[in-house]
Amino acid sequence: MSRQVVLHLAKATRSYGNQAALDHVDLELAEGEVYALIGRNGAGKSTLAKAAIGALALDAGSVRVLGADPGRDRNVRREIGVAPQEIALYPHLTVAENLDAFAALAGVPRTERVSAVARAMEETVCAERAGERVDHLSSGWRRRVNLAAAIVHRPRLLVLDEPTEGLDPETRLILHRLIDGLRGDRIAILLISHNAEDVAVLADRVGVMENGRLMVEGRPAELMAQAFGGRTELVVRLSAASPSVESILASRGLAPSDRGLSWSGTVLDAVTQASEIEMALRWVDVELRELAVHPPGLDALIGWATRSATGSVGA
Amino acid sequence: MILVMLRVMALGLWRDRAGLVLVFVLPPLVFIVFASVFGAGTSGKLDVRAGVVDQIDSADSRQLIQSLQRRLSGRLTGWPDVVALEDAIESGQADTGLVLQGDLADTPTPVTVLVHPGRKAAGEVLTAQIDTAVEEDLPELMLRREVARLDPILALTPDQVRRATGAQFGHASPPPFAAQRILPGGNPLLIYYAGAVSILFLMFTAMQGAMSLIDERRAGLRLRLGLSSGGVAPVLGGRMLWLTALGVIQAFVLFLVAAVGYRVPLLANLAAWAATAVCAAAASAGIALAIAAACHTREQAQPVSTFAFLILAAVGGSMAPRFLMPEALQTLGWLTPHTWVIEAYQAVLWRGLVNTTVIQAWTVLSSFAAAGFLAALWIEGRRRL
Numbered sequence: 001m002s003r004q005v006v007l008h009l010a011k012a013t014r015s016y017g018n019q020a021a022l023d024h025v026d027l028e029l030a031e032g033e034v035y036a037l038i039g040r041n042g043a044g045k046s047t048l049a050k051a052a053i054g055a056l057a058l059d060a061g062s063v064r065v066l067g068a069d070p071g072r073d074r075n076v077r078r079e080i081g082v083a084p085q086e087i088a089l090y091p092h093l094t095v096a097e098n099l100d101a102f103a104a105l106a107g108v109p110r111t112e113r114v115s116a117v118a119r120a121m122e123e124t125v126c127a128e129r130a131g132e133r134v135d136h137l138s139s140g141w142r143r144r145v146n147l148a149a150a151i152v153h154r155p156r157l158l159v160l161d162e163p164t165e166g167l168d169p170e171t172r173l174i175l176h177r178l179i180d181g182l183r184g185d186r187i188a189i190l191l192i193s194h195n196a197e198d199v200a201v202l203a204d205r206v207g208v209m210e211n212g213r214l215m216v217e218g219r220p221a222e223l224m225a226q227a228f229g230g231r232t233e234l235v236v237r238l239s240a241a242s243p244s245v246e247s248i249l250a251s252r253g254l255a256p257s258d259r260g261l262s263w264s265g266t267v268l269d270a271v272t273q274a275s276e277i278e279m280a281l282r283w284v285d286v287e288l289r290e291l292a293v294h295p296p297g298l299d300a301l302i303g304w305a306t307r308s309a310t311g312s313v314g315a
Numbered sequence: 316m317i318l319v320m321l322r323v324m325a326l327g328l329w330r331d332r333a334g335l336v337l338v339f340v341l342p343p344l345v346f347i348v349f350a351s352v353f354g355a356g357t358s359g360k361l362d363v364r365a366g367v368v369d370q371i372d373s374a375d376s377r378q379l380i381q382s383l384q385r386r387l388s389g390r391l392t393g394w395p396d397v398v399a400l401e402d403a404i405e406s407g408q409a410d411t412g413l414v415l416q417g418d419l420a421d422t423p424t425p426v427t428v429l430v431h432p433g434r435k436a437a438g439e440v441l442t443a444q445i446d447t448a449v450e451e452d453l454p455e456l457m458l459r460r461e462v463a464r465l466d467p468i469l470a471l472t473p474d475q476v477r478r479a480t481g482a483q484f485g486h487a488s489p490p491p492f493a494a495q496r497i498l499p500g501g502n503p504l505l506i507y508y509a510g511a512v513s514i515l516f517l518m519f520t521a522m523q524g525a526m527s528l529i530d531e532r533r534a535g536l537r538l539r540l541g542l543s544s545g546g547v548a549p550v551l552g553g554r555m556l557w558l559t560a561l562g563v564i565q566a567f568v569l570f571l572v573a574a575v576g577y578r579v580p581l582l583a584n585l586a587a588w589a590a591t592a593v594c595a596a597a598a599s600a601g602i603a604l605a606i607a608a609a610c611h612t613r614e615q616a617q618p619v620s621t622f623a624f625l626i627l628a629a630v631g632g633s634m635a636p637r638f639l640m641p642e643a644l645q646t647l648g649w650l651t652p653h654t655w656v657i658e659a660y661q662a663v664l665w666r667g668l669v670n671t672t673v674i675q676a677w678t679v680l681s682s683f684a685a686a687g688f689l690a691a692l693w694i695e696g697r698r699r700l
Contacts, residue, residue, distance in 0.1 A: 149539065
């Protein structure tokens with residue numbers, strides 16, 4: 001059975017002056033699907049999220065949520081929940097008062113509000129703090145309540161901007177379970193995250209943004225395989241930048257950052273390469289700060305997506 | 316180190332445009348308003364609007380009126396009788412008035428200056444203008460008055476004079492040409508200042524509350540609120556109602572203190588007072604919301620509102636009585652909510668009236684409220700986050 005498309009962006013375009021914040025973005029998100037949007041700072045992720053909920057006028061293209069324009073249709077806006085990166089709560093109200101206010105604003109009838117608030121608190125495991133003022137809570141608790149406020153009216157599209165930022169592992173796990181449960185309730189979730197674990201655990205599909213464009217998208221595992229094959233990420237950090245090491249590192253496909261102090265890239269047979277690099281650097285008398293080998297992360301994926309889209313470097 | 320800090324601070328101010336305006340533009344502007352008010356007051360050049368009743372209609376009285384007309388730059392209006400003139404002063408159509416009630420040449424005090432208890436300065440100015448007019452423009456009249464005063468004395472021998480009047484007769488002062496009569500009605504200046512202070516602080520209170528709009532934007536709350544079923548309108552509408560209610564309570568507390576401590580007759584016309592308070596609070600809320608909606612940050616809104624509210628207060632009469640101001644400034648005052656609030660409170664509490672001025676004030680204040688609210692709605696509605 002095919003799933004209903006909840007969010008549909010077609011050629012969504014928006015510029016600020018000469019700077020393209022969104023550049024002909026096409027995106028579809030179906031019910032019960034978690035779509036993770038990743039990219040560097042300023043890549044256009046938050047702009048896309050704002051466009052998706054109708055908070056940003058497009059220069060061209062269209063946005064539809066459940067077939068309607070969220071910028072114009074008030075009814076469809078009720079079907080959207082948003083948890084911004086900031087703690088978007090009233091600090092002087094208690095947890096329960098905040099959730100009650102947002103439920104009322106979202107149009108939840110008075111008779112259903114108490115149960116809606118109780119359910120949201122239960123799902124985000126914050127019922128024990130129901131009577132506490134938000135400004136008295138720690139950042140982890142606030143983030144739970146921030147999410148509870150986004151789901152208290154049971155939206156069909158949920159936009160989460162860095163929902164696990166600054167959370168301890170326990171709270172992160174709670175939120176992972178919650179998001180998984182919401183997916184089970186057929187809620188479509190647009191997840192903006194820098195966290196590799198969030199993306200790996202939660203996302204059904206990943207889209208990589210750069211300069212307002214959606215460079216690539218696909219299932220996380222498929223995308224990683226396509227990007228890196230059997231490659232591993234190799235990271236080299238130097239105590240000082242030196243022209244003599246540039247050819248050594250660049251010839252192995254590593255790219256510099258941090259003014260030449262840091263080099264990274266995905267390579268085949270990373271352990272052998274690491275050993276050869278260590279010897280070569282000792283030979284030219286450059287001190288090594290760090291030499292690490294690990295599975296490619298989001299940064300590597302973003303880098304790959306950008307390079308492959310511009311055709312500068314192959315995988 | 317000291318020079319470095321000096322440079323850092325100087326650059327900070329130089330790049331803070333609003334701060335520059337507050338530091339260098341606002342003080343001179345407020346000074347100009349005060350200088351116009353008190354500079355004119357101390358030089359005796361107040362733009363007093365006076366009324367006159369000429370019960371004599373003699374050549375002397377007509378000449379005196381002509382002279383005063385010139386000295387008051389045409390702001391002297393004739394009234395048919397004393398009652399009409401008193402009504403005009405009470406309703407604010409005239410600041411003060413004079414009644415020519417006896418032959419100017421031989422009545423000891425032929426002129427009575429009617430003084431509004433809340434505008435004593437206007438009475439003083441008019442009295443001074445009358446004395447100057449008589450001395451400078453009607454010297455022959457003064458001579459005749461002196462002759463008339465001394466005539467009975469001149470017919471006596473020095474011994475008779477001494478016996479009749481005592482040794483001090485030669486030094487006795489002549490009776491004043493014009494005497495003042497304070498009109499009844501308590502102290503309306505207290506009502507003036509209650510209204511003036513009330514609207515001044517209503518504005519600041521409303522701005523403080525309205526700036527939560529900016530906080531909500533910064534905290535991402537606006538994004539969430541924008542998804543609410545009614546959109547921006549209920550978000551702003553709820554805030555408008557709250558700020559209006561808060562303003563009414565604040566005004567009530569202030570007038571309660573004035574009533575208990577200074578016998579301001581709050582209960583005399585409570586319903587009309589309440590209507591004025593609601594209109595004043597709504598106007599403040601509307602203006603504050605419009606400013607908050609137009610500003611991106613608190614740092615922007617704070618100086619902009621302080622600048623606007625202080626100028627409005629100075630021009631509108633919250634800082635110095637309007638009747639002391641030059642006529643141009645008084646006219647400008649009608650563009651501010653402050654003037655309307657002050658006039659409405661004075662009318663409903665001191666005069667116990669709901670007259671045309673009060674109805675006009677309610678209409679104007681409601682228009683300020685509606686215009687401010689609609690502007691805020693328009694700006695916030697267009698603002699995509």
